[in-house]
Every structure is written in structure tokens, then in C-alpha cells.
Amino acid sequence: MSTTRKSVAIVIAGSGGTGAITAGSTLLATAARDGHYGLMTKLSGAQVRGGEAAALIEIGPEPIEAQPDRFDALIALDWENIDRFAPEIPLDGDSLVFSDPKAGAVPPVIAATGARIVEMPFTALAHSVEGGRVNMVGFGVAATLAGLDDDAIEAAVRAQIGGKGEKAVAASLAAARVGEEALNALGLSFALPMGEKKTRWMCSGNDAVGLGALRGGIEFVAAYPITPATEITEWLAVEMQEHGGRVVLAEDEIAAINMCCGASFAGVPTMTITSGPGLALKVETLGLAVAAELPMVVVDVMRVGPSTGVPTKSDQGDLDIALRGTPGDAPRVVLAPMSIADCASTTEWAVNVAEALQTPVMLLSDQSIGQTQTIIDIPENRPAKLRRLTEPFAEGVDFRRYALTDSGVSPMPAPGRPGTQWVADGLSHKESGHPSNAAVDHVAQLNKRLRKLELFDWGDGWAETFGPADATTALVAFGSTVGPAKEAARRLTAAGQPTKVVALRLISPLRKGPFAAALAGARRVVVVEQNASGQLYRHLLGEKALPTFAESFARPGPAPFRPAEIVAQLETALAEAAE
Amino acid sequence: MTVHEAPHACPQQALTLKDFKSSVEPIWCSGCGDFGVLQALQRALAELGRPPHEVVVVSGIGCSSRLPAYTTAYGFHGVHGRALPVATGLKLARPDLEVITVGGDGDGYSIGGNHFLHACRRNVNLTYIVMDNRVYGMTKGQPSPTTEADWDSDAAPGGTGVKPFSPLAIALAAGANFVARGFALDVKPLANLIVEAVRHPGFSFLEVLSPCITFRPEEMEWKKSIERNAVQATADRAAATAAILGGGEMATGVFFKGDRGSYAEAPKGHGDAEKIAAKFLVA
Missing domain, CATH: 3.40.920.10 (Pyruvate-ferredoxin oxidoreductase, PFOR, domain III)
Structure with a gap:
């Protein structure tokens, strides 16, 4: 066939x-x-x-x-x-x-x-x-x-x-x-029909993340070598020679993210790049960046885990650690590019969001997106530039770095600016930044950090919906699972089962209202992901964002998802339901 | 690219210690050696003439790491053991700032040991002041990498049996460009050492013997055993190492002043990401 x-x-x-x-x-x-x-x-x-x-x-x-x-x-x-x-x-x-x-x-x-x-x-x-x-x-x-x-x-x-x-x-x-x-x-031939000759992009997802970083304004990168993420670091190290900016090869994963903390505090957009084992090492400092409100992008090119796992193959099992892998309450942003073509703009958006919200942003790529080479149409969509708030609200009064604003975002002046000296601290603190173990201060600051994520104008970049508007089946996916899910949906639709894909780019904080609207009309909802534990499915369940009849199709890497497998799963599940 | 340039304006009047004193009350025990280090640092910063907003004091976790809030400079109180990477990122991103890193022996030599080695090796233009009291004070008295092998504690009854190491010799072996030892209660000479360390290019390491009055009260006797002016600075790494390993561990002064080149400056590029994007084009 x-x-x-x-x-x-x-x-x-x-x-x-x-x-x-x-x-x-x-x-x-x-x-x-x-x-x-x-x-x-x-x-x-x-x-x-x-x-x-x-x-x-x-x-x-x-x-x-x-x-x-x-x-x-x-x-x-x-x-x-x-x-x-x-x-x-x-x-x-x-x-x-x-x-x-x-x-x-x-x-x-x-x-x-x-x-x-x-x-x-x-x-x-x-x-x-x-x-x-x-x-x-x-x-x-x-x-x-x-x-x-x-x-x-x-x-x-x-x-x-x-x-x-x-x-x-x-x-x-x-x-x-x-x-x-x-x-x-x-006399053998599988000759293709003529293609349209036009200028396209040829790159890997890892290359495109590098470009997104430069477009977003990343000036400082610190990283430790790890498969399958190192190519981003190497791409940036080469291109920044021409573009400007600095890549530091850190002595370990923990040093890398701490270097980013220092550079971020100094006023510079920063990025660190790793895969699952490295993310595990960075988690303590991720909490510091949340607490001290330090913008940075943390890229995780996921591979099969736990431990060393299969370093050269893809999996989506780091979602749990990306969402919640920190001691204490540490609200954070988790973004995932949904294709190689989406890597540059989602990375650029990650830099913008990190800077605007003064918080670490997790960018979850995966080996399949990262190391696959592709020919694609030139991606045209670019996110609007956002910058960090650096100027205090008023001169001459006692500067409060962590002022309890309505938006949750408060001014973050960089060192060198007179009159606004502040101390970044992982200790719970007051509005001034001075340490405090009072419940009232801790809760007020935690709520501030929750509020800034909730009230942010996320626009419509949180997800993409592919497929017919009248679809009765909806597949929910993120990362490299989106491509095969889209192809599976096309085939199901062509076969008379109108199917759409809701591809999440912003996994946390979840846009519950728009997500519910995107699922509307579907009598079948299947969450497709490449891990055994159904991490996206459980995240959506925990957020009460799924209808009661939603199904989970979760299976681990390293085998890549192929469209036919998703089609077969949907047909099998349907047959089982009919019995 | 973002252009960050601290103004470098000479203050109208000469700076004094008071310009660097914050209103935050230290949590340290009365009589703690770290008060002497704080005062010496404030004195040194005043003498160096950089206004508080051009200075960043970076630390990790521990008693001495609470210091940043006690100055009027910008500050960073991070996680345990990671002060040096924070300071490294900060200084590399903003070479115009004066970056002083402070902390204790547990923070710097134990959990942060790897960063200590690589900071010496990398030789970024930073100053690292370690307040060594040979004990974990904040967690109430456990032995650190510089604690004597037979020092008795609840965590290691009868002592750890493990020989303490020599941070100064390790700093030299790893490539630090300035290595000195001071004593917390000799505030004026300590301030001079800090000034010298900051002025010396590259990575400057200053170990300060800083008594813990609560868990190591016997360390108050250090003021009698300190050997002042017993050290001759040299640019010869082997000679300095011999002086450290062969001499008394209470000797204060500058052991080594090297001339290693500092970590390279960042490339200055065109800053146009679209010129880079063009490399993806294929037709």
C-alpha cells in the first residue's frame, strides 16, 4: 500500500x-x-x-x-x-x-x-x-x-x-x-510532481531555537554540554561571534543557570540550554529565579529518561518537572514549540515573556524537533517585542523592588542605576526585598508572582487549532507529537471523521477559557503525548480543563509517533467503546 | 545590543564607610568575626571610590552570606554554594560593575567547591572573600572542609578524622591571580587587603579567618596567634605555594600577585539577527 x-x-x-x-x-x-x-x-x-x-x-x-x-x-x-x-x-x-x-x-x-x-x-x-x-x-x-x-x-x-x-x-x-x-x-522511478520553486528555510529545530534567542534579544548564554541540546549552544557560540553576545561554557549545569541569574540581575536577557538530566540539576536555582523574579529562558530539549535514558531519542517525559519540579510553590511559564517551523517564534516569545514577567520561562523542545533537519516555508509570524520594566514608579522615595502592584510586575532596575539599589534574594522577602519570615509577606509575594502570570495578556499565541471547524473529534498535543497528530487528523477527516488538533504552545499557565472554546463541538477528545504517565493529560485534568469523556493516548519514546499509529489508536478505541 | 554603562561619575565628596552602611540589622551573633569583615569591606569600598550603585555584592547561603543586605550596594543573595557562578555571569554581562563575592567555608569550599576551582581557572575580574570560621554556623555547628580532623561535634562525634584542605594552595593550583589571607578582627589591614584584591586584575581570592564566637569560641584566641606581616608577595606560583603549605596557617598578607590575562571580552557584533536568519534561506 x-x-x-x-x-x-x-x-x-x-x-x-x-x-x-x-x-x-x-x-x-x-x-x-x-x-x-x-x-x-x-x-x-x-x-x-x-x-x-x-x-x-x-x-x-x-x-x-x-x-x-x-x-x-x-x-x-x-x-x-x-x-x-x-x-x-x-x-x-x-x-x-x-x-x-x-x-x-x-x-x-x-x-x-x-x-x-x-x-x-x-x-x-x-x-x-x-x-x-x-x-x-x-x-x-x-x-x-x-x-x-x-x-x-x-x-x-x-x-x-x-x-x-x-x-x-x-x-x-x-x-x-x-x-x-x-x-x-x-527503469525505476518514484518521481515527484513539480514543486513550487521559492525561497524556503532549511534548518533544524535546534538551529531555529538559536535564531529565536537572537531575535528575542538574548545576549548571554551559559550552558553545559548535553545531548540532544548542545547544538543550540554551539550554533549560538558560532553565530554570536558575528552577532555579538556571549556564550559561556559553564563547569556544570548548576553553574550555567546561576551564571544566567547573575547576568539577568545585571540587566541582560539570558538563556541556559539543557536536557532532562541537566534540568534536574538546575531545579533549585529555577526556584531562586522564580522567588527573586529573575527573567531567563531555560531550554529543555527532551530525551528519553529517567537518568541517562536514551540520550539520542525523543520523549515528552519532562513535562512534570517543567511544570512543577521545584520545592515550594514556584509558579512558572512553560512554553513548547509545536514544530521546527515554530521554534524561532516560540523561543522569541519565551524571551519576551520572561523579560515582561521577570520570571524564568521553560521552553520544552524535544530531540525530534531539535535534531531533525527540515525544509519549511519561511515562518512569518513574529511576536511583539516586550521588555522588562526597569524604571521605578517614582524618584526619591524608598525604592521597593517587589512593590505589590496590581499587575504583579514591579520595577527591576539594573545595577549601575543610582538610588535604586536592591538585593535579589531567595529568602522570602518584603516589598523592599529585605528578608522576612512573616506569613503576611510570604503570601503577599507568592500571590504577586501568581498574579503576574494570571493577568498577563497572553494574546492568541497560547495554541493553534488545525482542522475543520465542525470537527467532532479533537486531538490535544504539544511538541513533536503535533506533526503526526495533524497528519492523522487530515486522514481521519478525509475518511469522514472530521478531526481537529488543538496544539498547545503555552502549557502553563493554562488558558482554560480559550482552551474550552477550542474543544467546543468535539464529542471525542484524545490527549496524545509521548510519555507513559500521561503528563499532559493529568495536567489538563488537574486544571479541570477536559470534558469527562476525554481519553489519554500516552506512550513512551523512543519510537517516534507515526500518523498511522494515531489513526489506528483512535479506530481501536472506538471499536472497543462500541463493544 | 543593550548598552549598559555605569556612569563612573566621581562622587562630589569622598566616600566614607557610612555611604556603604545599610539600615538592615545583621543577624550575626554579638562578637562574630563577620562584623569585622563587613566593616573592612565598607571601608575598602569607600577607599576604592566606586559609589554604591556601581558595586554588586554577591553571596550564597550561610551566616557570612547574609552580608549583601548589610551594605548599600546592589546585592545578590542566592542559593547555597553558587555565589561564584552568579558573580561570573554578572561580571561577564556587565564588566563596568565592581563585583565582590562573599561567603563562608562551607558555602565556598564544600557545596561550591567545583565553582571555586573553575572561578580560579577562568580568571574573571572578580574578588572573592571567604569568611572562614571552620564551622557551619547557620545549621548550628557541623564540621566544614577547613575544620580540624579531631574537632568534636554532634554531627561527627570525636571528629571527622578527615584532614582539612588548604584553600589558598588550591586557589593557586587552579590559577587564581591574587591570593591573600586576612584576619577579621584586624579591620584596617583587612580593608587594605580588600582594596589590593579588588585593584588586582583577574580573579582575586582573599581568605579571611573569621572567628565563630558561638560554635568555635576557642577561635577568639586567634587574635593572639595571628602572624601579622609575615608574608612576602611574589609572582612565582611555586614559591607562593611553598610559602602557604610550609608556613603557618595563621600568617596574614598577600602571598601571590600574578599577571595571568583575564577572561576574554565578549565579541562585539553587528547585533542584527536578520543577517543571521538569512543563513537559513535556500532556493
Whole structure:
């Protein structure tokens, strides 16, 4: 069977050093230049360097937001341990597996899929070209299979490999050409219809979070290396050389968030970047930032936990710690980008909200959003700029840093300003900031911190609703689950079950009124998330934001959600209900 | 980019200790050595001539870490052990400010030990004053990393049996650019040491022996055993280390003044995020 989408899904896989990922990146870059959208997920073995690797690519003339249910082709540059990836590369009888006879027999797990095995002598073809490499032969096969244009191939190879010199470019193009010719001789094609040629973005979610940080005005970043978040830090470290600003590699996760506290106090928008284990270490200081009202963005690119878990795979199990993982009452803001395309603007919004509310903002990304490369339309929506309130209400009177205002927001002048000296403190304090253990002061300040989150004008950026207005089924999702949920909703709608997706960008504080309005009309509500404990479902239940008939479809990573799985779950649950 | 520039206006009149005295009453026990350190710091700040709004005093948790509220400068009283990272972020974000970090031996050497090493190594232009009373005072008398191995307490009956470490030698080994020891009750000489530490570029570490009258009353005898003017400053790290490890642990003065370059300044860029966004474009 084949999906109704106009796309082609191809895997390029090989052992360490064959360059499967480079071939995949070049294929994505070619598709971009030929008017297509695309998505590329990288798989690699546990080895730090080398080892087997696979690029999972889907390209086509319409936007692609989820991993495909199946792949049309597997281009196996060799068979060394590639079968380890088999569960993540669904193949079927309509799939093609390109195999080099020199690489030995096709592994049984691959052969068992029923896919058609096509012999393709990658090594011999590569040797027929001076300086030719097997990965670029594989790239040529893939690009031709998808019917991509020669000019796009050349432009993409130049963009990807040009840095290595003209000789390398010529060798790569020649290798791609012999791959093209070998495929044409077989008469096989999954050629895509023409895409609309226009300027798009090619980036990963981690890159886009970096850009959102710069757009939001982040000037100081402190972080400790952690997979799968480090690329944000590295992207910023490189780009800030040109843009300005500072990235500090801290001695540990706790130092990183404390450095942000210092820079934030000093008047500078700040960000720290981590994943689950690092967030666990930062939690005490997160409480300090809440109590002392220090703006900062804390990015968590979620991976499978607890503990070290699966560092390179996606999961949505950090929602609980993001929402509540602090001793004491520590109201905070939790935002989640709902796609790679949404990363830049949601990060920019996170900076704005942090500065306007003088509070830490958790930005929950995940490995799937962070490390997937994509071709997308240029995101146009940008949040309105917001800045921190720094000027006191009146000169000459005793300055009160934590004045009990109606909005809950009080002036936060930076050091260097005469007459407004104040002390940031994790101790419960009075309006002046001076420590106090009196109940009246603690409660007044806690209420102030609750109030500023409640009364803030959140606008309509809290969520997006996709699908027909008359939908009778609603899927609720956040983060990387939104993409497959949207695709599942499209299929259900096309099949006569009008389904919409309510994708939450602002998870806390929850906009209960607008959320109820977004669910209106749905006779079925299913909360879909990638963790076993149903953390979003329980959060919404606790907020009394779900109808009594709402269902939870929660299952853990590391396997990515595919649209077909969500469709099947809805159909199964329906059948069970009917029995 | 945000431009933050403290005005650096010379005060109309010379600053005095009073300009740095806040109205907040210290919680310290009567007779605590930390009063001497507070007074010495206020004196030093007055002499340095930076008005209170251009100074930030940063601390962690513990008796001595309550100090920021007792000056009129900007202040940051953070979580336990993390004063140095806060101060590092602050100074790197705002090099125009004078950043003084204060705290105790438990805060700085135990829970904050890793930050101490890396602050010395990073060599940001900061001053770190540790009030060492060889005990956790706020939690009522537990042994710290500088407590004698045989000091008896409820938490470690008969003593911990663990040898105390030498913070000064560790600071030197880790790369601090200025290392000195003072005594809390010698207020004037201590103020001079603070001035010297602040004026010296890079990371300056000043350990102050500060008696705890409540849990270590025997430390009041320190005023008799302190060796004043027994130290010769050197730029030779090995010689300074030998002097610290070989000399008396009551010797006060400047051991080391180095010339390591400070942590690099932040890159000054064009500040235009859209120029960076253009790198995502593909057609």
C-alpha cells in the first residue's frame, strides 16, 4: 500500500565513514532547490565516532511534518550493522532495497519485509570515477529515484561540498551521475510532481531555537554540554561571534543557570540550554529565579529518561518537572514549540515573556524537533517585542523592588542605576526585598508572582487549532507529537471523521477559557503525548480543563509517533467503546 | 545590543564607610568575626571610590552570606554554594560593575567547591572573600572542609578524622591571580587587603579567618596567634605555594600577585539577527 501523500521517503544507510548522512543532507538540499519540502532524521549507533548511520528522508511538494509510516526505498551502501535500525525503517512489499552484491547477503530482518531487492554495485560504480565515493553514488540513485533536477543536484552538491574544493565537487557530481545512469538503466522511478520553486528555510529545530534567542534579544548564554541540546549552544557560540553576545561554557549545569541569574540581575536577557538530566540539576536555582523574579529562558530539549535514558531519542517525559519540579510553590511559564517551523517564534516569545514577567520561562523542545533537519516555508509570524520594566514608579522615595502592584510586575532596575539599589534574594522577602519570615509577606509575594502570570495578556499565541471547524473529534498535543497528530487528523477527516488538533504552545499557565472554546463541538477528545504517565493529560485534568469523556493516548519514546499509529489508536478505541 | 554603562561619575565628596552602611540589622551573633569583615569591606569600598550603585555584592547561603543586605550596594543573595557562578555571569554581562563575592567555608569550599576551582581557572575580574570560621554556623555547628580532623561535634562525634584542605594552595593550583589571607578582627589591614584584591586584575581570592564566637569560641584566641606581616608577595606560583603549605596557617598578607590575562571580552557584533536568519534561506 502507499500513502495518499505526494512524497517519497528514502533511507540512505551505511557503516562508519561511508558518509550516509552527508548523502542524506545533500539529498535534502537538492529537494529544497527543486521546489520541495522535506524532513530528515538522523540515526546513528552508540559509537562516539564512526559506526553505522542512517539518514531518513521524506521529500515532496507539500509541507511534511511527521515521519512517514513507511519508506519507499532503502539505499544500503553496505550491510554492516544496518539491520540494527530495522525497527525504525518500516519497509513493505512496495519498497525497494538497493543492495551492493559485494556487501554480502541482505540481512534476514530486511529481506523479511518483502521489499523488492535491487542490486546496485555502489562500490564498483564509485571506483569507476576518479575520487568517487559510494555515498555520492547512493545520493545520485536517491535523487534520480525522486526525479530531482540536475541543476538542483549540482547546486546542492556545491553548497554542501564546495568547501572541500572544486576537485571534490567534480568527483561528487561524477559519482552522482553514475548512480543516476545505473538507476535509469533499471527503469525505476518514484518521481515527484513539480514543486513550487521559492525561497524556503532549511534548518533544524535546534538551529531555529538559536535564531529565536537572537531575535528575542538574548545576549548571554551559559550552558553545559548535553545531548540532544548542545547544538543550540554551539550554533549560538558560532553565530554570536558575528552577532555579538556571549556564550559561556559553564563547569556544570548548576553553574550555567546561576551564571544566567547573575547576568539577568545585571540587566541582560539570558538563556541556559539543557536536557532532562541537566534540568534536574538546575531545579533549585529555577526556584531562586522564580522567588527573586529573575527573567531567563531555560531550554529543555527532551530525551528519553529517567537518568541517562536514551540520550539520542525523543520523549515528552519532562513535562512534570517543567511544570512543577521545584520545592515550594514556584509558579512558572512553560512554553513548547509545536514544530521546527515554530521554534524561532516560540523561543522569541519565551524571551519576551520572561523579560515582561521577570520570571524564568521553560521552553520544552524535544530531540525530534531539535535534531531533525527540515525544509519549511519561511515562518512569518513574529511576536511583539516586550521588555522588562526597569524604571521605578517614582524618584526619591524608598525604592521597593517587589512593590505589590496590581499587575504583579514591579520595577527591576539594573545595577549601575543610582538610588535604586536592591538585593535579589531567595529568602522570602518584603516589598523592599529585605528578608522576612512573616506569613503576611510570604503570601503577599507568592500571590504577586501568581498574579503576574494570571493577568498577563497572553494574546492568541497560547495554541493553534488545525482542522475543520465542525470537527467532532479533537486531538490535544504539544511538541513533536503535533506533526503526526495533524497528519492523522487530515486522514481521519478525509475518511469522514472530521478531526481537529488543538496544539498547545503555552502549557502553563493554562488558558482554560480559550482552551474550552477550542474543544467546543468535539464529542471525542484524545490527549496524545509521548510519555507513559500521561503528563499532559493529568495536567489538563488537574486544571479541570477536559470534558469527562476525554481519553489519554500516552506512550513512551523512543519510537517516534507515526500518523498511522494515531489513526489506528483512535479506530481501536472506538471499536472497543462500541463493544 | 543593550548598552549598559555605569556612569563612573566621581562622587562630589569622598566616600566614607557610612555611604556603604545599610539600615538592615545583621543577624550575626554579638562578637562574630563577620562584623569585622563587613566593616573592612565598607571601608575598602569607600577607599576604592566606586559609589554604591556601581558595586554588586554577591553571596550564597550561610551566616557570612547574609552580608549583601548589610551594605548599600546592589546585592545578590542566592542559593547555597553558587555565589561564584552568579558573580561570573554578572561580571561577564556587565564588566563596568565592581563585583565582590562573599561567603563562608562551607558555602565556598564544600557545596561550591567545583565553582571555586573553575572561578580560579577562568580568571574573571572578580574578588572573592571567604569568611572562614571552620564551622557551619547557620545549621548550628557541623564540621566544614577547613575544620580540624579531631574537632568534636554532634554531627561527627570525636571528629571527622578527615584532614582539612588548604584553600589558598588550591586557589593557586587552579590559577587564581591574587591570593591573600586576612584576619577579621584586624579591620584596617583587612580593608587594605580588600582594596589590593579588588585593584588586582583577574580573579582575586582573599581568605579571611573569621572567628565563630558561638560554635568555635576557642577561635577568639586567634587574635593572639595571628602572624601579622609575615608574608612576602611574589609572582612565582611555586614559591607562593611553598610559602602557604610550609608556613603557618595563621600568617596574614598577600602571598601571590600574578599577571595571568583575564577572561576574554565578549565579541562585539553587528547585533542584527536578520543577517543571521538569512543563513537559513535556500532556493
